[in-house]
Amino acid sequence: MFISGASDMAHWVEAGRCYERFALQATALGIRNAFLNQPVEVMPIRPRFASALGFGNQRPDLVVRFGRGPPMPLSMRRPVQAVLV
Secondary structure, three states: OEEEOOOOHHHHHHHHHHHHHHHHHHHHOOOEEEEOOHHHHOOOHHHHHHHHOOOOOOEEEEOEEEEOOOOOOOOOOOOHHHHOO
């Protein structure tokens, strides 16, 4: 769980930056991660979710699962020449 101390743009960006650092290090260590953000995407549920987890007034921004598992297929990509003008 990545949480913020306040609900403003600066804190949202910092939570995202923290997640990126986590995801890059996890990937370097062979640890997979995926978002499970449904509990924090619905605004009326977010405060109840935070309260149930004992976060008080802090704002849960990202819910992430992580662990070891088999690699998933890579996303399909177009060749660079197909998108350059």
